[in-house]
Amino acid sequence: MPVFNQSRSRIIRLIFVITFGIILVQLFYLQVISKKYKRLADENAIQRSIVYPLRGIIFDRKHKPVLNNTLTYDLMVIPSQIKNLDTSFFCSLMDVDTAEFRKRIINGIIRNKSFRPSVFEASLTPQKFARMQENMWRFGSGFFIQERPIRYYTYNAASNILGYLAEVDSNYLKRHKDEGYQSGDYAGMTGLESSYEKVLMGERGVKFMIKDNFNRIQGSYENGAFDTAAVAGSNLHLSIDIELQKEGEKLMQNKVGAIVAIDPQTGGILAMVSAPTYDPNLLTGAERRKHFSQLYTDPRLPLLNRTVSTSYPPGSTFKTLQALLALHEGVITPQTTFSCSGAFYGCGKPMRCLDPGTFNLTTGITLSCNTYFANVMQRVINNPIFPDMDSSLRSWDRYMYGFGLGHKLGVDIPSERSGNIPTPATYDRIHGKGHWNFCSFRSVSIGQGEVLTTPLQIANEMAYLANKGWYITPHLVDSIDGGDKFGLLKKYKQKINPIDIPDNFFEAVHDGMQGVVDVGTGRGAQVSGVKVCGKTGTAENYYHGVKQKDHSFFAAFAPRDNPKIAIMVMCENAGFGGTWAAPISGLMIEKYLNDTIAANRKPLEERMMNANLIPSYMAREIKVKDSLRKVRKDSLEMMKRIIKDTLQTEDVPEEEPSVTPDIKKQTGSSNDPSTQKSSRRTDAILPDTNKVNTGKKKN
C-alpha cells in the first residue's frame, strides 16, 4: 500500500472544495443577491406592446354619426421571406417601378430588419387593395395585408369642427409628457378631435408578448395574465345639426366667410361653417400628406377656422349692443331722436349715413343710421355721471365684456381668438394719455375701428339678445357617452348673466331688429311665418393697404317670441350685408326651423349657392399660384401662419378678461397672425390716420 504522499489527497480534496466554493459564491451573487439579471432577462424576452382602442364616434343632435371609424389596409412586407417573387408583375399591380420597389424594401430593412414586417405601402387605395387581395397568394409569406382603423367623416362635412388626427411630433410628446403617447401614435390635432382627445382616445390596453433572440414574437406572456384590455373611446353627442351644417357649407361654397348658428336656450352650436371648407376625408387616407400641403398652400386658407380663429370688425351688428347699453345707462330712451342730415359732423370730418332723416331707436336700428349711433356713443362716453372719459369708457368695456366680447368665450374647439374691445389703455397707447376724446373712437360706435369680434362672438351676442340678458357659453358637445369624466362640459351648463338689464330694454332693441328684417336693411332674411330679428353689417376692410370690397355681415335670431336659433353669417368682401349675408341667414333659419327650404325659395337658395364671391385678391393669388416661385414663397409664409392657426392645439393660457385689460394683452394678441391680418385691414381707419372719416359708414 503506497502510504507516502497520502496526505496530498486531502490537499486535493481541499482544492476541489475551495474551487467549488468560489463558484458557489458567484452563483449566490448572480442568483440570490443581484436582482438585475431577472430584469435583464425580462427585458430580453418580454415585449410590452400597446393595444389601441377604437376612437369614440361623434354623433350629431339627431344621432347621426358624423365621424366614425373605418378600416384601411396597409401592404406589409417581411423582406427576408420574399421568395420567387415576380417583381415586374408585383410592381405593375402596385404602380411602382422596380427602383422604387427596391428602395422601399431597403428602407424597410433599415427600419425594421429584414425578418420583421414593415410597411410597404400604407392605406392602399380601394383599387390597389382589390388588385392585391386577388393576387396575394402569388406573393407568398413575404407580403401580407394588414388592416388598421382610421377615421371616416360620414358626411364629408364639418371639417373645421371635427378636426383631424395626425402623427404626434416631438413637440406634442413634450407637451403631453405623462399621457402615454409615443412617437408613431396618432392624436387629434384640431377641432373636437383635439379638444376631446382624452375622451375620444379611450384607454389603451397593454399586451405582454414573449419574443426570441431575433425579437420575433413567440406568443403571449403567461397567457395574458398581466395584459390589460383596451377600452374604446367614448362617443360624443353634438348639438350640431349635420343637415344644417351641410346646407350652410353648400350656401357658402365659392365664398370666403363663416356661419355660426347657436341654439340660444342651450348655447349648443347648431352649425359652424368656415368657408371655404374641404373634404375632411382627404386628411385620413393614403395621400394625406399631399392633400395637406395642397390645403396649406391654398390662398383661401381653407385650414383656417374662420368661425373662431379670425376676428373682424363687427360692423353695424354692433349697434344692437350699443343701443342696449345706452338704454341701460339711461342716456337715451326708446323715444330719444337724433336727426341726420346725411352725415355725422360732430368731429370735424363727416361720417356718412345712408338716409338722412330723424330717427328714434327703432328706426335707427332698422335703417342702421350711423349718425344716430355716433350720437348715442357720444352720450355714453360723455355721460355726466362719470368723472372722466377713462371711467366712462371703462364702464362701456365692462358692458362689452359682459356681452361676451373681447375675450375668448371658451368654445370647445381650439384656436379661439379673443377679438378686441378697446380700453382706455388702447387709446393711451395710440394717442398718448389725455390726448384722445370721443372722436378718437367714434367709428367704434358703428362697429369699426379698434373693435374686433369673431363670428362666434356675434352669434353668441344674438343668443344673448334673444335670451334677454343671458347666454350659455357656446359649445359643440352636448353629452358624452358614459358621463363627463373629465369635467369638460361643466361650464356649458351654466347660464352667464353678467349684467342685469330689464326686459323692456331688450324689447326695444328687438323692435328695431324686427324692423330690420321686416322693413329695413335686412329684408333678404325674411322667412314666411317666422318673426326674425336681425341686423345687417357692412365692414370696410383693406388688404395690403388697398381698400377691398366690404365684408357682408348679418346677425339674427328667430323666432322673436321663442328664440330657437341665433345666427351670424359673414361673407368676406361680398359687399353690402343685406345682399348676401341676410338671405343666407334667412335660408339657414328656414332650414333649421322648418327642416326644409320651401319650394318658392329654392331659386333664392340656388342663387346663393352658385354665387362666386371669392375675394378678388384671393382669386388673383390662386391664378398666380401657377408660378412656381410664388407658390414656394406663399406656401412658406402661409404654412407658418396656418401652422400657428390650426396646429396649435393649446392656446397660450391668457388671464381671465378683467374689466380693464391692460395693453399687454392687446400687444400680445396683435402678435398672432390672424389678428394682424385683420388689424392690417382696419389700420387704415384708425382715428389717428387721416382716412378715418373719409370712408362712408353704411348701415
Next chain:
Amino acid sequence: MTQRNPEISKGIDWSLVWIYLALVVIGLLAIFAATYKEGDPVIQSFLQYKTDYSKQFYVFIISAVLAFFILLTDSKFFTVTANLWYLVGIIVLLLVFPLHSRIKGTESIIRLGGFQFQPAEFCKICVALALAKYLSRPETDFSKPRSQFIAASIVLFPAVLTIFQSETGLALVYFSFFLVMFREGLPSVILIIGFAIAVLVVATIVIEPNTLAILLTAIALATIYFLRRMIKRNRGILFTIITLWFVCVGIQRFAVPFAFKHVLQKYQVERIYSLFGKDNPYRKSGEIIDDAETKQKISGSSYNVRQSKIAIGSGQLWGKGLLKGTQTRYDFVPEQRTDFIFCTVGEGFGFAGSVVLLGIYLLLLFRIITVAERQRSVFSRCYAYGVAAVFFFHIVINIAMTVGLAPVIGITLPFISYGGTSLVTFTVLLFILIRLDADRQMVLR
C-alpha cells in the same frame, strides 16, 4: 443491465454508477429543456432520432453498451495495453491533420460516414492510462527530475498537438494531469512555482506594467531586509532572491507580452482581457479588427457570457421551472445545449438547482478520490486521480465560464453537455475506473 450478472457486478462501486446515471438523466432533461420547441411531438421525435435530446439518448445507449463491455473486460487488459492506447491516441490525433473536416471551426474533427469524431476528446483516456502506466512502473522513481520530465512530456505532447488543431480549451485539459503527478510526489515547489507564475500573469494583466515592476522590486527589497540576518550567514539567499526578482520582471515585461503578441490568437487575448474587464493593450490604439471571424469570436464570446449570466441570474433562488426559462427557451444563449448547458439548469432550477448539481459533481469527485485511495495498485490509483483531475477541470472551467469567472474556452460539462464524443469519452473514462476498482483485491502490486 449490469445487475443481472452477478459475476460482473461483483466488486463494482455502485455509488459511482448511480451518480453517473443521475448526471446523464439531468443532462438529457437539460438538453430537452434547451432545445424543446412549443408543439414538438416529444415521443415521436424522441423515437425518430430527430431532436438533440433523442440523439443524446441514443448516444447514451451506445455509451451504456460500451460501459457494459468495459465491465466485461479483464482489468489487466488496461494495464497491459496502456502504452498501446497512447500510441493509438497520438496516431489518431496526427491523423486529424490530413483528414480533418474542412468546415471552419471544426478542424479537430474527423468525419466517419455520418459520424463525427473528435480525437482530442478521446485522447484524454489514452493519456490517463499511459501516465498511470508510466508512474506505476517499478523502475520509475518519481522523485527524479528525469522521471518528472518524462511524465510531463507524456501529458504535454498531445496537448501541443491539440493546440495545433485550434482547440486551446481541450489542450488545457491535459494540464489537469499535473494533479496526478502532485499526488504521486511531484514536489510542491513546482506547483507553487506554477501557481506563482499564474498569479504573476494575472497581475501582469490587471496591474499597469511599471507599477507592477516597482511592486516586484519593493517585494524583493523587503524580503532582503527581513532576511538580512540569514543573508549575512548565507550569501546564496541573496543571489536566489535577485534571480527570482529578475525572472519575475522578465516574465512580466517580456514573456507575457511575447506570448500575447505571438503565441495566442487575437481573440483569445481579447477574451482573457475582457474577463478581467480590461481593454486589450496589445491591440494598437485605433487598430480596427477587420477580420470578421476574429470579430465574431470576440463579440460572440462576450455576448454569450452576458446572456449566460442573465439566464443563470434570472433563475434566482428557486428557478423558473423546467421549460419556463425565457432566456434558454427563446435562444438568447448561443451554444446552450453544449458548452452553456449549465444555463438551463441555473435558469430553470435557480440557485437551489445549481447547488444540487454542484453537490452531485463534488460527490462524484470525492467518491473517485476515495476509490483512488483504496487502490492497492499504483496504476489504478494514478488512473483514478487522472479521471478525477479531468472531471474536475471540465466541471470547474465550464461552470466558471458560464458564470463569468473563466474565459470562454469551449469545453463541455461532463455527462450533461450535448455531444456524442464527450459523453462516450467520459463514460469510458469512468467505467474503466469502475472496472479497475472492482478488481482492486486481485491486483497485488
